[in-house]
Amino acid sequence: MFEIADQLLTALDAGAPVAVVTVTRVLGSAPRPVGASMAVVGGSAATQQRVLGAVSGGCAEARAHELATGVLAAGGVCTEHLGFDEWAFATGLSCGGQLRVLAHELDPSRIDLIAELRAAAAGRDAALALVSRGPSDLLGRVVTPTGGDAVLPREVLAAVRAELAERTVDGRCGSLEASGDLEFAVLVNRVRPRLVIVGAMDVAGALSRLGGQLGYRVSVVDARATFATNQRFPDADEVVVEWPARYLAATQLDRRSVIAMLSHEERFDIPALQVALAGPAGYVGAMGSRHTHTRRVALLRHAGVSAEAIARLHSPIGLDLGASTPMETAVSIMAEVIAARTGAGAEPLATGSGAIHCAVVPA
Structure with missing residues (x-):
């Protein structure tokens, strides 16, 4: 989400509705890491929409667009698993990996969330965590280094904020399992190296x-x-x-x-x-x-x-x-x-074996 922060803010500042589909978990070989996002700006009609960003190398964009458009039309939050099976192949995800994505509408009244987006757009450190798995009423809830949805248990908020502080130092995006059935997608933006x-x-x-x-x-x-x-x-x-x-x-x-x-x-x-x-x-x-x-x-x-x-x-x-x-x-x-x-060997991919899209080492 942070990679398109400036475009998201432009849309929100103009009063446009924005739905975002974010990669919350990656298993196996996948072209984009946790935190990669596609956003749809505008109304439900295709002619009124603008698409920002991407969640894959092109193979899952159509489904991500459908999810975002659905959220814009009906509201709410939804998750979906895109994996290499017969159903997922129909969506175009044929790289052999698996993605879990979360679709939700951005709330411009969320001051803490908007502050993190503005920090990322300005090239400063930013971090947030999204509830990516758990009770339906908690999906899409946000925790930032200084804020978080009050409906989340206090001890969970404290633990996630501590994790955000740690991951901001080393730039690690990824999944975080919290107490109970909660899982968070941790998104981090570092100051440019x-x-x-x-x-x-x-x-x-x-x-x-x-x-x-x-x-x-x-x-x-x-x-x-x-x-x-x-x-x-x-x-x-x-x-x-x-x-x-x-x-x-x-x-x-x-x-x-x-x-x-x-x-x-x-x-x-x-x-x-x-x-x-x-x-x-x-x-x-x-x-x-x-x-x-x-x-x-x-x-x-x-x-x-x-x-x-x-x-x-x-x-x-x-x-x-x-x-x-x-x-x-x-x-x-x-x-x-x-x-x-x-730590890659810099050899031609054609002569190697194993996964092409390995864990991303932040710059």
């Missing part, structure tokens, strides 16, 4: 564009004011004229942060890598040939960087895709970033 690009070169422009599309807050850093300009990098969230090592030492990074060293100049790279490899960033990569990498490692060792820290360095940066253009190079870099985050 950071992508710091060192070196105002042509690949930096493509990487800042792609990084932004993948949900990163992008900073381009270079000590040369002639090259580090907003005009050259319109897709970056910020362009900073500063010595990279000084910037990296002062800026706030965490384990989700990505640092891509593209400057290819030792006077920038070595001091900056000393800082980067000593920090918390989950991915540190540096561009250059294999010869450059060998010399870079020697210089880092001479500067006192430990072997353990150097082992964290992805260099030469990126996966071997045969990339040649700036955008192809950016794709190879971000592909390696994703693989490093998820």
